[in-house]
Amino acid sequence: xxxxxxxxxxxxxxxxxxxxxxxxxxxxxxxxxxxxxxxxxxxxxxxxxxxxxxxxxxxxxxxxxxxxxxxxxxxxxxxxxxxxxxxxxxxxxxxxxxxxxxxxxxxxxxxxxxxxxxxxxxxxxxxxxxxxxxxxxxxxxxxxxxxxxxxxxxxxxxxxxxxxxxxxxxxxxxxxxxxxxxxxxxxxxxxxxxxxxxxxxxxxxxxxxxxxxxxxxxxxxxxxxxxxxxxxxxxxxxxxxxxxxxxxxxxxxxxxxxxxxxxxxxxxxxxxxxxxxxxxxxxxxxxxxxxxxxxxxxxxxxxxxxxxxxxxxxxxxxxxxxxxxxxxxxxxxxxxxxxxxxxxxxxxxxxxxxxxxxxxxxxxxxxxxxxxxxxxxxxxxxxxxxxxxxxxxxxxxxxxxxxxxxxxxxxxxxxxxxxxxxxxxxxxxxxxxxxxxxxxxxxxxxxxxxxxxxxxxxxxxxxxxxxxxxxxxxxxxxxxxxxxxxxxxxxxxxxxxxxxxxxxxxxxxxxxxxxxxxxxxxxxxxxxxxxxxxxxxxxxxxxxxxxxxxxxxxxxxxxxxxxxxxxxxxxxxxxxxxxxxxxxxxxxxxxxxxxxxxxxxxxxxxxxxxxxxxxxxxxxxxxxxxxxxxxxxxxxxxxxxxxxx
Amino acid sequence: xxxxxxxxxxxxxxxxxxxxxxxxxxxxxxxxxxxxxxxxxxxxxxxxxxxxxxxxxxxxxxxxxxxxxxxxxxxxxxxxxxxxxxxxxxxxxxxxxxxxxxxxxxxxxxxxxxxxxxxxxxxxxxxxxxxxxxxxxxxxxxxxxxxxxxxxxxxxxxxxxxxxxxxxxxxxxxxxxxxxxxxxxxxxxxxxxxxxxxxxxxxxxxxxxxxxxxxxxxxxxxxxxxxxxxxxxxxxxxxxxxxxxxxxxxxxxxxxxxxxxxxxxxxxxxxxxxxxxxxxxxxxxxxxxxxxxxxxxxxxxxxxxxxxxxxxxxxxxxxxxxxxxxxxxxxxxxxxxxxxxxxxxxxx
Numbered sequence: 001x002x003x004x005x006x007x008x009x010x011x012x013x014x015x016x017x018x019x020x021x022x023x024x025x026x027x028x029x030x031x032x033x034x035x036x037x038x039x040x041x042x043x044x045x046x047x048x049x050x051x052x053x054x055x056x057x058x059x060x061x062x063x064x065x066x067x068x069x070x071x072x073x074x075x076x077x078x079x080x081x082x083x084x085x086x087x088x089x090x091x092x093x094x095x096x097x098x099x100x101x102x103x104x105x106x107x108x109x110x111x112x113x114x115x116x117x118x119x120x121x122x123x124x125x126x127x128x129x130x131x132x133x134x135x136x137x138x139x140x141x142x143x144x145x146x147x148x149x150x151x152x153x154x155x156x157x158x159x160x161x162x163x164x165x166x167x168x169x170x171x172x173x174x175x176x177x178x179x180x181x182x183x184x185x186x187x188x189x190x191x192x193x194x195x196x197x198x199x200x201x202x203x204x205x206x207x208x209x210x211x212x213x214x215x216x217x218x219x220x221x222x223x224x225x226x227x228x229x230x231x232x233x234x235x236x237x238x239x240x241x242x243x244x245x246x247x248x249x250x251x252x253x254x255x256x257x258x259x260x261x262x263x264x265x266x267x268x269x270x271x272x273x274x275x276x277x278x279x280x281x282x283x284x285x286x287x288x289x290x291x292x293x294x295x296x297x298x299x300x301x302x303x304x305x306x307x308x309x310x311x312x313x314x315x316x317x318x319x320x321x322x323x324x325x326x327x328x329x330x331x332x333x334x335x336x337x338x339x340x341x342x343x344x345x346x347x348x349x350x351x352x353x354x355x356x357x358x359x360x361x362x363x364x365x366x367x368x369x370x371x372x373x374x375x376x377x378x379x380x381x382x383x384x385x386x387x388x389x390x391x392x393x394x395x396x397x398x399x400x401x402x403x404x405x406x407x408x409x410x411x412x413x414x415x416x417x418x419x420x421x422x423x424x425x426x427x428x429x430x431x432x433x434x435x436x437x438x439x440x441x442x443x444x445x446x447x448x449x450x451x452x453x454x455x456x457x458x459x460x461x462x463x464x465x466x467x468x469x470x471x472x473x474x475x476x477x478x479x480x481x482x483x484x485x486x487x488x489x490x491x492x493x494x495x496x497x498x499x500x501x502x503x504x505x506x507x508x509x510x511x512x513x514x515x516x517x518x519x520x521x522x523x524x525x526x527x528x529x530x531x532x533x534x535x536x537x538x539x540x541x542x543x544x545x546x547x548x549x550x551x552x553x554x555x556x557x558x559x560x561x562x563x564x565x566x567x568x569x570x571x572x573x574x575x576x577x578x579x580x581x582x583x584x585x586x587x588x589x590x591x592x593x594x595x596x597x598x599x600x601x602x603x604x605x606x607x608x609x610x611x612x613x614x615x616x617x618x619x620x621x622x623x624x625x626x627x628x629x630x631x632x633x634x635x636x637x638x639x640x641x642x643x644x645x
Numbered sequence: 646x647x648x649x650x651x652x653x654x655x656x657x658x659x660x661x662x663x664x665x666x667x668x669x670x671x672x673x674x675x676x677x678x679x680x681x682x683x684x685x686x687x688x689x690x691x692x693x694x695x696x697x698x699x700x701x702x703x704x705x706x707x708x709x710x711x712x713x714x715x716x717x718x719x720x721x722x723x724x725x726x727x728x729x730x731x732x733x734x735x736x737x738x739x740x741x742x743x744x745x746x747x748x749x750x751x752x753x754x755x756x757x758x759x760x761x762x763x764x765x766x767x768x769x770x771x772x773x774x775x776x777x778x779x780x781x782x783x784x785x786x787x788x789x790x791x792x793x794x795x796x797x798x799x800x801x802x803x804x805x806x807x808x809x810x811x812x813x814x815x816x817x818x819x820x821x822x823x824x825x826x827x828x829x830x831x832x833x834x835x836x837x838x839x840x841x842x843x844x845x846x847x848x849x850x851x852x853x854x855x856x857x858x859x860x861x862x863x864x865x866x867x868x869x870x871x872x873x874x875x876x877x878x879x880x881x882x883x884x885x886x887x888x889x890x891x892x893x894x895x896x897x898x899x900x901x902x903x904x905x906x907x908x909x910x911x912x913x914x915x916x917x918x919x920x921x922x923x924x925x926x927x928x929x930x931x932x933x934x935x936x937x938x939x940x941x942x943x944x945x946x947x948x949x950x951x952x953x954x955x956x957x958x959x960x961x962x963x964x965x966x967x968x969x970x971x972x973x974x975x976x977x978x979x980x981x982x983x984x985x986x987x988x989x990x991x992x993x
Contacts, residue, residue: 405688406681429689549681593696593837594675602689635676 005051007187015182017175018043020146021113023182024153025083026055028109029190032075033059034068036471037500038087039122040176041115045085046503049512056192061503061512064438064471065090069097069112076110076166077210078194081157088116088127089437093472095132098166102136103212103222105164105205109157112138115171118305119343122173124421124435126341128306133168133283134313137222139229140283141169141238144258146180152238152280154185159232163225164205172305174256174343230284238280239289246296247275249331249356252314253303254279257344261303264349268359282310290317295325299356302332305344331356386427389607390568390625393420394427396492396538398603398633400461401429403548411459411552414448416441416473418465419499420492427604432463439464439472442489446476449485449558459552462489467497467505469522481529481558488551488559489531491522492538494567502570523562531558538563541632568625577626579641581607581619587638588616599630599639647706649836650699652677652691659704659912660685662991666857666912668821669780669801670828671698673808680801683777683860700836701803703827704912712830712923717944725978727922728943732970734931734963735940735951741959747794747880748930749938752820752850754959755926755950760786764950765818765847769805771796776876777864780805782814792820795852797879798860799910803828810845818848823918826851830923848950851921853929853939855980862908867891871898883932915991917984919977926951933969 003013004023015023022044025033035045049059058075062068065086075082086094091114098112114129133140141156143149153169160167200207203217212218233239243250251274253261258278265274277293279285294300294317304310311332318328331337337352338344347363354361387394397413397420404411415423415432416439423432434444441462448460464473469491480487497503504510504517511517526533532554536544544563551559566573589595600610600617607624608617617639628641650658659665667685671678677691678698691698699705713721717728726732737750741757744750759765760783768783770792778800783789803825809817819829826849835842867873875893881902882890889905891898921927925947931937940962942948954960 402688405686406679406684408681408684408686591693593693593839596675596677596691596693598676598689633676 002047002050004047005054005187006184009184009186011184012181013184014179015146015150016043016177016179017143017146017149017171018115018177019047020149020182021153021169021171021176022047023184024150025111025157026051027150027185027187028154028157029081029188029192030083030157031057031080031108031192031194032072032082033057033085034062034071034082035085036062036065036068036090036093037467037497037503038090038115039500040117040171040173041085041087041090041113042500042503043176044113044115045512046501049514052513059512061497061505063506065093066097069094069101072110073097073101073106075194076106076108078108078196080108080192080194081110082108083111083113085113086115087123088114088129089123089125090114091129091132092127093438095136098132099136100212101166102138103215103218104210105218105222105225106160106166107164107206109160110166111153111156111160112166112168113153113171114168115173115176116306117173119173121343124417126306128309129168129170130282130309131307134309137226138165139163139167139226139233139281141167141280142255142282143169143171143175144238144255144278144280146175146178146182148238148280149175150182151185155238159229162232163228165222165225170255172256172343226284230286233281233284233286234288236281236286239286240278240280241275241293243275244272248273248297249299249301249353250275250277250293250297251301251303251349251353252277252279252293252310254282254310255305257303257305257349260344260346260349263346264353267346267350268354268357268361270353270357270359273357274353279310283313285313285317287317287321290314291321291325294318294321294328298326298328300328300330301337301352301356302330303338303344303349307340308333384427385422385425386604386606387419387422388568388625389605389623390627391419392494392538392563392565392567393423393492394603394605395541395565395627395629396420396490396544396563397423397428397431398629399538399541399544399548400463400490401431403545403552404431404459404461407459407549407552409458411461414441414445414460414462416462416464416468418468418492420463420465423463429602437472438468439476442473442476442480442487445487445489446480446483446485449480449487450483452486460487462487463492464489465498466491466493466495466507466522467503470506470520474525477526477531477558477560478529481531484557486556488548488561489526490548491560491562493522493562493564494570495564496567496570498567498569502567526560529558531560533560533562535562535564538565539627539629568627577624577644579626579628579631580644581624581626581628581630582640582642583616583618584638584640585614585616585618587636589636589638590615590617595635598635599633603630603633605630647708649695650705651693651696652687652698655696655699655702655705656687659702660687663910664704664912664915666704666824666910666916667799667801667860668703668825668828669804669807670701670703670825670832672801672804673806674698680804683799683801685801695837697832697837700834701828701831703824703831704915707827707831711834712827715834716830716923723981725974725981726920726941727918730942730944730948732939732941732965732973734934734937734965735928736937736961738954738958738961740957741790744790744793749936750793751928751938751940751960752852753790753793755850755954756818756820757786757789758954758957758959759818759848759950760784760789762953764816766816767809767814767818769802769809769817769819769821771800771802771820776867776873776879777860782809782812795879797858798863799857800860803832806832806846810843815843815845816847817845818850819846820850820852821921822852822854822857823921823923824854824912824916826921826923827918848946849924849926851924851927853920853927855919855976856906856909856913858905858908859910866908870900871896883930915984915988917981919980920973931965931969932972933966937963939965939969939973
């Protein structure tokens with residue numbers, strides 16, 4: 001029993017934004033939830049999976065976001081309520097299906113929950129999913145606080161069923177991962193009966209064929225449904241106004257920026273001068289509502305994160321409404337008042353607001369900025385992003401770097417998405433030289449592998465994790481094999497979706513709900529495609545390097561090396577040391593020619609410390625995971641390992 | 646003294662300029678410089694201001710005067726053949742009967758004896774894996790002849806000497822090319838003044854060399870023409886032949902020397918040393934006398950070993966005619982001149 005399934009209506013709980021969304025779905029009687037792990041979205045599926053038996057749900061971690069969307073859509077077609085949960089770039093993956101789904105329409109209420117990551121705190125992009133709502137012509141809802149995260153999710157199902165189309169709910173890291181008070185609503189006892197009706201007239205939305213064809217007919221129908229959503233938005237309780245009747249400035253905002261804007265108004269003590277229109281229904285914008293509030297003043301400050309989405313949509317309406325509401329002056333991204341990259345914060349709202357209001361307030365005085373920069377550079381030790389102690393990736397990239405350097409043909413690694421993305425950094429010995437989307441390492445390598453014709457002799461090595469392998473590498477690998485692309489794929493198999501918190505994937509014997517699942521064999525898949533496959537334990541340097549050398553020797557075709565070693569933080573392994581490590585300080589060569597601190601300067605496992613006074617390395621017992629790898633690295637054999645009994 | 650720098654400078658001045666001849670002088674000292682398939686690579690960055698890698702390298706600035714003082718206790722004069730006591734013709738003696746050699750077998754005879762009479766506890770030689778040169782540490786006299794014959798390809802032989810120190814050998818002999826023995830000589834200077842330094846080099850036998858081939862380029866070249874597994878011998882017949890001969894059980898392939906020379910590493914073009922000056926003894930083919938070697942005795946220790954070898958029947962000596970000496974002087978002098986010109990061209 002978790003908080004999420006507590007039946008008591010009106011109870012108040014501290015919930016993380018993602019938990020609030022999960023509770024909203026439960027209050028709506030959701031039956032099916034599918035997604036692919038990705039920060040900041042993962043906790044929604046995780047929490048629903050935990051209560052899947054109790055709340056009679058089917059929850060899965062799908063192989064990728066497109067399939068997740070398809071799985072959720074099937075439930076909708078069978079008249080059940082469903083959600084598909086993903087992070088911003090996951091929506092790109094799902095978007096092909098979603099375009100067609102928006103054209104075909106849905107039956108049971110269906111939501112896409114997209115959690116964006118402005119500022120790319122856990123991403124290598126800050127893609128803005130809101131554009132998809134406009135591109136695919138589906139309604140967009142954006143909760144402005146934790147209560148709304150729950151309430152809006154629940155209401156979105158009703159909206160979806162009312163307009164018979166999929167509805168998008170968009171969160172951001174600061175909402176998904178922060179916590180706030182949420183008052184619970186009723187948890188309904190609903191009968192969940194799945195039935196797909198397909199025997200009616202083929203255009204019948206409830207009993208016909210589910211498809212986006214005939215396109216013109218369906219497209220027009222879709223736009224009519226969207227118009228119904230706009231009508232509902234005109235008096236939605238999720239669009240709120242606070243402030244004076246005739247403010248000097250109107251702030252229009254949504255999502256987490258609602259909180260930043262409120263804080264800015266508070267700090268500037270300007271609540272009597274500034275109006276705040278917080279929109280929850282951000283696409284399509286309700287024109288009457290906008291007319292009402294745009295009429296209140298001539299100065300409009302639009303506060304939103306990343307691209308000027310709200311800004312552009314408001315401006316279009318303002319132009320259309322100009323004969324009635326007059327000419328407005330906008331302060332937003334296009335005039336530079338608000339940055340169009342990185343995440344927002346109250347200071348970034350204060351600066352333009354204070355300027356418009358003529359208030360002399362500097363959110364970050366120059367002196368403060370200089371002092372804080374000084375502290376960060378001199379006061380704290382420099383800490384790079386690094387692999388955890390005992391991480392198999394450190395060992396894998398040690399060997400990969402070794403082999404590519406000794407091969408001496410300027411070979412390189414095409415990186416991919418996972419903890420091992422850090423192979424671009426010193427912790428991965430800077431071996432990765434390209435990195436883009438899930439699976440792109442193998443796809444890009446597949447292309448490099450065909451450039452021999454143009455004189456390219458550098459070996460192209462792709463890496464991917466086990467989860468990424470299933471997500472998007474398989475098609476790229478098939479492409480490479482089919483075209484005899486001369487590449488080596490290294491599967492860094494650490495038995496789980498480690499970066500996002502050990503969610504299961506098709507290579508494991510368990511599913512999201514903890515139930516038994518069929519485990520797909522990566523080796524067998526690669527071999528059946530026709531790749532030459534070998535397996536090694538990355539902690540065994542000599543064997544791993546020899547196998548990689550041997551594979552690189554084979555020209556004209558795809559070679560796969562599976563490096564299998566479970567993640568050091570996995571529940572099975574965490575806290576269990578295989579070896580007790582010790583350093584013989586008298587043997588340690590330290591900074592001398594012949595070593596030059598190889599373990600603490602290059603390997604850089606956090607479990608190793610450089611003792612500046614003694615000029616030797618030592619083991620940090622509290623941090624060392626006992627993997628034993630550093631003993632293989634030391635040129636003097638000064639590091640020893642003893643198996644823990 | 647020349648200035649000793651570190652790995653970064655070694656990379657910038659030598660390896661990134663493609664001047665490395667893969668002698669192995671920087672290999673086996675640390676985890677950073679390693680040899681693989683005839684090429685030396687740096688695995689990870691080393692930021693030391695001064696390193697043995699740089700100090701040993703024959704392609705960084707070399708202090709010939711210091712080497713001359715250390716090895717010969719005499720001034721460096723820059724003569725074509727370097728410092729020597731005598732030059733003779735030599736070939737393996739009756740003790741070595743039954744073994745076949747590319748030329749006179751003098752090197753094999755000297756190393757066999759050195760191991761047998763315990764002048765050295767191990768010999769660093771360059772054997773073969775197929776046709777690929779493979780440096781190794783040999784401790785049994787009987788294994789010496791297995792490493793005989795010219796390899797024509799660059800090999801990181803000096804690495805074995807570096808590694809041998811760590812394996813507890815105290816008196817090692819090495820057979821090497823001029824660049825390899827230049828590295829060894831610089832190593833013996835204890836360039837970083839390490840307190841725990843021990844000179845474990847007890848005997849150096851040099852081999853005349855006008856060039857070696859880039860191992861990878863040459864192997865790729867051969868693979869396109871012949872099944873390299875089947876190669877039984879490779880040879881450069883004396884001028885004016887201008888060919889390189891590769892033999893298998895089934896065929897004999899003649900390759901114009903110009904095609905072969907295109908695979909010589911750039912580093913060889915600035916090498917001033919034809920006769921392996923920084924050695925106790927150096928040996929080359931006696932071009933006017935098939936089946937014989939030229940033997941240059943440079944040190945007292947080398948001279949004693951030769952005397953013992955003759956006495957014990959390992960070696961047979963003969964006169965080296967004045968005419969041949971002039972010819973050798975000319976060849977060695979020309980190499981020095983070309984090296985100087987090429988180095989100046991690279992600097993400008």
